[in-house]
Amino acid sequence: MTTGKTAPRRLSIFGSTGSIGRNTLNVVEHLGGRDNFEISVLTGNGNVELLARQAKASGARLAVTASDRHYESLKSALSGSGIAVASGKSGLMEAADREADWVMAAIVGTAGLAPTLAAARRGADIALANKECLVSAGDLFLKSIREGGGKLLPVDSEHNAIFQVLEESQRHAVERVILTASGGPFRTASLKEMADVTVETARAHPNWSMGLKISIDSASMFNKALEMIEARHLFGLAPEQIEVILHPQSIIHSMVGYTDGSVLAQLGAPDMRTAIGYALSFPRRPNLPIERLDFARLARLDFEAPDEVRFPALRLARLAMTRGGVQGAVLNGAKEVALQAFIEGRLSFLAMADITERVMDDLAHLPPAAGMDDVFSADSQARQRASELMKLDLVG
Numbered sequence: 001m002t003t004g005k006t007a008p009r010r011l012s013i014f015g016s017t018g019s020i021g022r023n024t025l026n027v028v029e030h031l032g033g034r035d036n037f038e039i040s041v042l043t044g045n046g047n048v049e050l051l052a053r054q055a056k057a058s059g060a061r062l063a064v065t066a067s068d069r070h071y072e073s074l075k076s077a078l079s080g081s082g083i084a085v086a087s088g089k090s091g092l093m094e095a096a097d098r099e100a101d102w103v104m105a106a107i108v109g110t111a112g113l114a115p116t117l118a119a120a121r122r123g124a125d126i127a128l129a130n131k132e133c134l135v136s137a138g139d140l141f142l143k144s145i146r147e148g149g150g151k152l153l154p155v156d157s158e159h160n161a162i163f164q165v166l167e168e169s170q171r172h173a174v175e176r177v178i179l180t181a182s183g184g185p186f187r188t189a190s191l192k193e194m195a196d197v198t199v200e201t202a203r204a205h206p207n208w209s210m211g212l213k214i215s216i217d218s219a220s221m222f223n224k225a226l227e228m229i230e231a232r233h234l235f236g237l238a239p240e241q242i243e244v245i246l247h248p249q250s251i252i253h254s255m256v257g258y259t260d261g262s263v264l265a266q267l268g269a270p271d272m273r274t275a276i277g278y279a280l281s282f283p284r285r286p287n288l289p290i291e292r293l294d295f296a297r298l299a300r301l302d303f304e305a306p307d308e309v310r311f312p313a314l315r316l317a318r319l320a321m322t323r324g325g326v327q328g329a330v331l332n333g334a335k336e337v338a339l340q341a342f343i344e345g346r347l348s349f350l351a352m353a354d355i356t357e358r359v360m361d362d363l364a365h366l367p368p369a370a371g372m373d374d375v376f377s378a379d380s381q382a383r384q385r386a387s388e389l390m391k392l393d394l395v396g
């Protein structure tokens with residue numbers, strides 16, 4: 001005899017302590033929590049106290065800190081709870097090996113690449129927030145998804161918007177996608193003003209509440225650059241089919257233009273829970289307590305062309321797409337080193353793009369990746385070259 005009740009879906013959240021991870025747990029609660037879902041694994045890095053609290057509250061089977069230094073404190077915070085604990089790179093791979101139907105990939109940066117690829121190969125549906133998987137590994141990551149047989153569900157708000165309005169049966173009629181960008185805190189700043197910006201001003205995004213690195217990447221528009229490359233892989237587009245338009249209100253999350261002149265857009269309040277909920281409930285739409293748009297109060301939606309002199313990251317994305325091969329991994333690796341140097345006060349805001357471009361030029365000879373080792377090698381060569389350039393004080 002059956003009870004008629006379906007088994008809870010097993011979820012893992014990589015990067016549960018971050019902005020996307022916390023929002024994911026919030027969405028899971030709104031959609032029934034333990035009645036509908038079983039949390040297989042949660043992972044974090046340094047924020048052990050929050051990770052332990054999340055693991056206990058959600059009844060996770062395994063909690064992983066990416067940092068071996070924090071293993072003992074996580075173990076002691078979870079002692080007696082019955083929740084297994086692991087750490088480091090091997091801990092993240094153990095997380096990827098655990099059974100899960102759906103994995104939120106929300107570890108920031110290149111650290112998210114290996115565990116997400118492994119989870120994809122194992123066949124889980126991947127809700128993709130981490131951009132580096134597609135920017136650095138592109139076709140190889142898509143191959144892992146195909147081989148695993150799971151779905152790839154974009155969570156980045158722009159790609160989730162395109163995913164929502166791209167009619168699968170009309171893919172051949174897609175002429176272009178238009179990624180919207182708020183323009184960040186320096187949309188109207190002069191080059192002179194941008195030369196002296198600090199981490200505090202750069203992290204203050206006007207519309208979205210996000211982690212530190214993605215907030216600064218939004219201010220420099222490197223975030224949009226990564227999104228352009230991500231869109232190319234996700235939707236199989238040529239570089240010239242990807243446009244960026246500044247839209248300071250962040251209400252239209254992106255658009256798809258078709259061959260008949262129609263443009264379909266997805267609109268909503270700037271709240272990542274819409275994209276996360278869509279990725280979790282796909283192909284259904286969940287019921288979520290997101291602020292509803294009041295068009296009378298909104299009154300207007302503005303658009304302007306981006307200025308690629310003040311925001312060279314957009315030009316670098318096009319360069320990486322045109323050159324192809326491992327240039328995405330190189331752009332990302334160099335940018336991550338430059339971003340860290342900016343956060344630590346060792347590099348100016350504008351020099352992040354100078355360093356990245358120099359490294360891309362210096363490593364333009366690298367051959368296309370035959371496997372993931374080539375991607376990791378391109379990433380580490382880019383990091384090394386970026387560090388050398390900064391030591392030589394050639395830029396910035």
Ligand SMILES: NC(=O)c1ccc[n+]([C@@H]2O[C@H](COP(=O)([O-])OP(=O)(O)OC[C@H]3O[C@@H](n4cnc5c(N)ncnc54)[C@H](OP(=O)(O)O)[C@@H]3O)[C@@H](O)[C@H]2O)c1
Pocket residue numbers: 014015016017018019020021043044045046047048066105106107108109111112129130131132155156157208209210211212213214272
């Ligand atoms: N936030 C957004 O609205 C948004 C939108 C679209 C896409 N994304 C993308 O989603 C990803 C996560 O963004 P976020 O804003 O949630 O970032 P975040 O708030 O900085 O959180 C990052 C997560 O990754 C963990 N982490 C940090 N360093 C790690 C390492 N070396 N190894 C393993 N885990 C590590 C953090 O752990 P601790 O907290 O314990 O240190 C945290 O759980 C990024 O790739 C971002 O580009 C974010």
